[in-house]
Amino acid sequence: MRSQRLEERRSKRYDALLAAGVELLGSPDGPAVNVRAVCRTAGLTERYFYESFSDRDTFVRAVYAWVGSRARTALVEAVTDVAAPEETIPAAVRAFVELIIDEPRTGRVLLIAPLAEPALSRRGLELLPGFVELVHDRLPETADQQLIAVGTVGALTALFIGYLDSTLTVSRETLVTHCIRLISDAAVRG
Numbered sequence: 001m002r003s004q005r006l007e008e009r010r011s012k013r014y015d016a017l018l019a020a021g022v023e024l025l026g027s028p029d030g031p032a033v034n035v036r037a038v039c040r041t042a043g044l045t046e047r048y049f050y051e052s053f054s055d056r057d058t059f060v061r062a063v064y065a066w067v068g069s070r071a072r073t074a075l076v077e078a079v080t081d082v083a084a085p086e087e088t089i090p091a092a093v094r095a096f097v098e099l100i101i102d103e104p105r106t107g108r109v110l111l112i113a114p115l116a117e118p119a120l121s122r123r124g125l126e127l128l129p130g131f132v133e134l135v136h137d138r139l140p141e142t143a144d145q146q147l148i149a150v151g152t153v154g155a156l157t158a159l160f161i162g163y164l165d166s167t168l169t170v171s172r173e174t175l176v177t178h179c180i181r182l183i184s185d186a187a188v189r190g
Contacts, residue, residue, distance in 0.1 A: 026105030
């Protein structure tokens, strides 16, 4: 019983640290992550930070992996939960928008932090194949299927980054509609 409560407290501290990491790594002013800032944001001491992470870079990569996992899970669940095949693309886009645009810090962690945070310099490239695979699997089989999937994910990434950093100034619904059309057109071209 005591060890169960200890594990539960440890898990809550770990979750609090990850949430603090999203807060700091996804800041609109750019990533500002150091151990003290993480602990202050999480309301924990450094002892608890080092209970879970060996150093700052390990922590940053854990935050990024957690956000990436959330994004992939949201997309997989969205396409699994639809009854009609024609609703797959709109469901996936809406699920991604809810995670990335409605939670802009999460979006900035996933899409912008790898461009600015040295500890993540290759992480975005590691997650990319999973997102390409999700699009690829929705396209008809053709010789260009992989090219279309990679190009579509690249275009979507650029659109979402532009929306998050305010260089793309359109309404949320305009973005959703455009992304649905982009993927649907890719599926037709495929």
